[in-house]
Amino acid sequence: METLRNIFDFSDFPRKDVAVFGLFCVFLFIFPLIPHSSFSMATMIQFLMFALYGMGWNTIGGYGGQVDLGKAQFAGIGAYTTAVMLIRWNVPFWVSAPIGMGFAIIWSFVIGYPLFRMRGHYFAIATIATSLVLLDVFQVWDFVGGAQGLEIPLKKMPSFLYLQFRNDAYYYYILLFLFFIGFFYINWFRKSRLGFQLRAIKDNEEVARSLGINAHWCKIKAYAIATSFVAVVGSFHACYNFNIEPEDIMSLDLSILIAMMAMVGGAGSLWGPIIGAAVLVPLKSYLGSWLGGKAGLAGLDLVIYALIIMVIAAFEPRGIWGIVEKARRKRT
Amino acid sequence: MTPILEVQGVTKDFGGLRANNDISFSVQKGELLGLIGPNGAGKSTLFNCVAGVYNVTAGHIFFDGREITNKKPYEIARLGLARTFQIFVASGDLSVLENIMVGSFLRTHSRSVAKQRAEEIIDIMELGDHVDHWVSELPVAAQKRVAMATALATQPKMLLLDEVAAGLNPTEIDGMMALIRQIHYDMGINVMLIEHVMELVMNISHRVIVLDSGNLIAEGKPEEIKQNPEVIKAYLGERFVAQQRREGA
Numbered sequence: 183m184e185t186l187r188n189i190f191d192f193s194d195f196p197r198k199d200v201a202v203f204g205l206f207c208v209f210l211f212i213f214p215l216i217p218h219s220s221f222s223m224a225t226m227i228q229f230l231m232f233a234l235y236g237m238g239w240n241t242i243g244g245y246g247g248q249v250d251l252g253k254a255q256f257a258g259i260g261a262y263t264t265a266v267m268l269i270r271w272n273v274p275f276w277v278s279a280p281i282g283m284g285f286a287i288i289w290s291f292v293i294g295y296p297l298f299r300m301r302g303h304y305f306a307i308a309t310i311a312t313s314l315v316l317l318d319v320f321q322v323w324d325f326v327g328g329a330q331g332l333e334i335p336l337k338k339m340p341s342f343l344y345l346q347f348r349n350d351a352y353y354y355y356i357l358l359f360l361f362f363i364g365f366f367y368i369n370w371f372r373k374s375r376l377g378f379q380l381r382a383i384k385d386n387e388e389v390a391r392s393l394g395i396n397a398h399w400c401k402i403k404a405y406a407i408a409t410s411f412v413a414v415v416g417s418f419h420a421c422y423n424f425n426i427e428p429e430d431i432m433s434l435d436l437s438i439l440i441a442m443m444a445m446v447g448g449a450g451s452l453w454g455p456i457i458g459a460a461v462l463v464p465l466k467s468y469l470g471s472w473l474g475g476k477a478g479l480a481g482l483d484l485v486i487y488a489l490i491i492m493v494i495a496a497f498e499p500r501g502i503w504g505i506v507e508k509a510r511r512k513r514t
Numbered sequence: 515m516t517p518i519l520e521v522q523g524v525t526k527d528f529g530g531l532r533a534n535n536d537i538s539f540s541v542q543k544g545e546l547l548g549l550i551g552p553n554g555a556g557k558s559t560l561f562n563c564v565a566g567v568y569n570v571t572a573g574h575i576f577f578d579g580r581e582i583t584n585k586k587p588y589e590i591a592r593l594g595l596a597r598t599f600q601i602f603v604a605s606g607d608l609s610v611l612e613n614i615m616v617g618s619f620l621r622t623h624s625r626s627v628a629k630q631r632a633e634e635i636i637d638i639m640e641l642g643d644h645v646d647h648w649v650s651e652l653p654v655a656a657q658k659r660v661a662m663a664t665a666l667a668t669q670p671k672m673l674l675l676d677e678v679a680a681g682l683n684p685t686e687i688d689g690m691m692a693l694i695r696q697i698h699y700d701m702g703i704n705v706m707l708i709e710h711v712m713e714l715v716m717n718i719s720h721r722v723i724v725l726d727s728g729n730l731i732a733e734g735k736p737e738e739i740k741q742n743p744e745v746i747k748a749y750l751g752e753r754f755v756a757q758q759r760r761e762g763a
């Protein structure tokens with residue numbers, strides 16, 4: 183009962199925030215019903231995917247303060263599990279996604295144990311390294327298609343079980359469903375025992391330990407939670423794109439985008455990853471399509487991301503949401 | 515009488531520096547023990563050894579009938595030994611209430627129970643005006659009380675306080691004294707404190723032990739300690755002179 187109440191408890195936010203978010207949710211629900219281009223639909227789907235990636239990242243990276251730059255490896259594990267199981271054994275998405283999540287969680291424990299012996303920059307760099315190592319493994323592993331990746335065969339009929347639809351709106355609503363599960367889970371998580379303990383660790387690890395918190399174990403648990411989010415979106419990605427390539431789903435670019443969106447929006451806040459994805463995904467889409475036609479400008483998008491990160495780091499480490507909160511505190 | 519804390523021959527080396535040399539003492543249940551000594555004497559180091567922050571080089575530590583030597587800090591906290599830090603840094607992501615809830619979450623998984631216990635302690639520590647503030651926004655005296663409140667929220671049997679009166683004005687020192695008495699006598703939590711503020715430590719301690727350059731040089735009732743020539747030479751001398759100078763000015 184208490185848990186149920188806590189899931190829907192937004193009492194620590196001003197009414198206005200909740201109202202704005204409510205309106206935004208209404209928009210999300212009706213978006214497929216209003217006239218839209220396929221480009222904007224694709225962008226909205228990307229937005230939901232990155233919002234979910236970011237919410238997951240936010241548990242360990244935001245609330246826990248452990249800057250994780252290796253999330254793509256878990257997206258890869260989810261995507262590959264779903265693709266391989268579908269191609270070889272005809273397993274539906276709804277079965278393979280939880281299994282992929284399970285594999286990803288196991289892997290997160292395996293690497294989390296040594297990773298969280300490290301702190302700060304060492305930790306961040308080590309997460310990059312583990313993700314790149316796994317990428318290399320997948321590129322030479324024939325069972326999962328090597329560097330070529332995997333192509334998911336199309337079913338004759340659209341299928342809810344296999345997540346194959348002719349119309350993107352179906353993908354959109356399934357993702358929206360996952361988005362709300364993720365969102366309400368995080369709303370519960372941030373005020374749960376583990377949520378409090380993580381925030382205490384971020385604040386001051388030595389003090390946290392003196393309060394009976396096993397910091398190492400808490401981080402590993404949060405890492406597994408972050409991983410679950412990312413793995414499910416990875417599984418979804420495989421079905422939505424019909425094909426996966428290691429260079430795409432397990433790339434350093436993806437890892438950095440996930441962390442960047444959450445940080446730009448506001449690490450350690452409920453709204454941060456959503457704001458970050460809402461701002462950066464459209465930017466990324468439009469930059470991508472604009473730069474796509476201009477051969478000489480390839481890579482400019484990366485320069486722009488780098489600039490954004492530097493500006494955020496210099497002016498407000500708590501991101502866009504941090505700016506909003508600061509402005510509010512000044513007024514009162 | 516059974517001791518709640520027993521320290522047997524504890525030695526702590528940092529490389530070539532011996533910060534604690536063969537220290538032995540015990541704290542009886544219900545006893546309020548003071549620990550004094552000049553800067554760099556090894557007082558905080560001794561607390562850190564007891565609380566598990568440092569592994570000892572030699573010796574044994576028992577708490578409430580159990581050996582805790584070289585256990586991890588969080589294990590020791592779970593056994594009921596809480597502490598505050600001399601330098602309290604909070605980056606400010608947590609409000610006062612949330613900080614204290616972190617402590618009470620040690621004994622419960624329920625958010626509402628944790629909150630209720632935190633609110634009880636907020637009343638005792640008279641932090642009611644500050645619940646929604648960030649710790650870094652508060653004046654020093656209130657920050658020290660938050661640190662104590664957070665430690666108390668873990669429901670300890672014993673509380674180690676490292677210089678909670680440092681930087682406080684005389685009125686605040688009186689308040690702190692009353693608070694420590696309340697924790698020790700009314701709440702029944704054994705207090706042991708490191709303190710440079712003599713009027714506080716000499717007033718409320720039942721017994722005082724003195725460290726100097728890592729050695730335990732004296733132990734006794736406050737009146738005895740004040741008259742101990744060795745203590746005066748190593749520590750109190752300079753303190754009293756400094757105090758007289760302050761009063762004279």
Ligand SMILES: Nc1ncnc2c1ncn2[C@@H]1O[C@H](COP(=O)(O)OP(=O)(O)OP(=O)(O)O)[C@@H](O)[C@H]1O
Pocket residue numbers: 528531533551552553554555556557558559560600
């Ligand atoms: N982590 C450490 N590494 C190396 N040396 C240390 C460490 N901690 C303390 N020391 C040294 O050990 C000695 C004792 O320090 P400690 O902090 O215990 O003194 P203290 O009695 O608490 O002093 P103060 O009254 O100034 O707080 C000092 O010489 C200090 O420099």
Ligand SMILES: [Mg+2]
Pocket residue numbers: 557558559600
């Ligand atoms: Mg000290």
